[in-house]
Amino acid sequence: MRPTTVDDLRADAARNRARVLEVARELLAAGEATLPMNTIARLAGVGIGTVYRHFPTRQALLESAVMGGFEQLLAEAQSAAADDDPGAGLERLLRYGIRLQLGDVGLAAVLRSPECACARTSRLRADLLKAVGRLLERAREAGAIRPEIGADDVRRLSCGIVQAVRAGSSDEAEIDRYTNVLLCGIRPDR
Amino acid sequence: MRPTTVDDLRADAARNRARVLEVARELLAAGEATLPMNTIARLAGVGIGTVYRHFPTRQALLESAVMGGFEQLLAEAQSAAADDDPGAGLERLLRYGIRLQLGDVGLAAVLRSPECACARTSRLRADLLKAVGRLLERAREAGAIRPEIGADDVRRLSCGIVQAVRAGSSDEAEIDRYTNVLLCGIRPDR
């Protein structure tokens, strides 16, 4: 039987996998979004074959590298969905999600792409959309959002705003300014 | 003296240049945004060297290829800036610009990038921003837009919305829905 979790890996394999992930996160943190596979292999001190064995595609590596941030976002979304005031919860979630993406080019890339390669992240994504869906439903009832906006619209629009912020100086004032445009844009006309 | 305009080119050179541009536009129209230089050379029936001589970088080729669309956008912006109702002019311009970008991946890429490589497009861009600036100033006076939104914010936000639309089915309803979010988002609170 093939190993299905990290724990089933041989000790050296687990070590190599961890090193590759570590290097990938370092590159992402340094703003390198391309993640050249050969560079990663070299920096991690492993062969290229090893990188490809653990992560068959760059997308798979990327998704594994940003798993942590993704989980934080999901937790925030679930908390927001349980907020007494859905309008406030939505605003809090959007402000959080946008800042999270701005601080993590990898996570932003994963959220931007229409689907996830690995099952683990696919599930996170589905859970996230479900939580946002619940939040939106309550926000609609409370009249805090335009009724035609769905969970995936929120995802795509946030990613768009993130890219708009990134295209400039990305200072605090701009983040707030652009986030406000999104927040006001999805609020119903009064 | 070196040729400074297309007319100064030798007959064969002008022919090759036109062919390369034609092929580039075809690829862009087919949704190919990468524009591989060797592919372009092959399709245009010229050597790679010829492509690079006329267009030293991919960006330069891209900008030359989308010049026409850019000029249309500028014309629309200047017309909008002269509109009696600046609010209506702004809405018209944004709807036009977003649809234009959705129909032309090349133009969208050029508008998204922070600056232009060739002088010709740099000037178009400067003129465009100037026209939008005039439009915004009038819109501010008329209370049709949040005062903190500038011309470059409009550019970046539109590009963000375009990318958000592109991330999905891009059907008519979605284009309107997302464009409305932007329009409402930049309107002042009432």
Place this chain on the structure above:
DNA sequence: GCACAAGCGGAGAGTGCATCCGATTTGCGT
């Protein structure tokens, strides 16, 4: 210890970018 499966690593083929320079073509002056 030993056997053997799991894992390793890098050679190599493929693709694309960008440069350089010898071969070719063109336009001009006569």
Place this chain on the structure above:
DNA sequence: ACGCAAATCGGATGCACTCTCCGCTTGTGC
């Protein structure tokens, strides 16, 4: 019409990155 210099052509070349494949090494269970 013709010859020449300048302008232009085109692909060979070197470099970077991707991804596969397979012989060798190493960890693990007995």
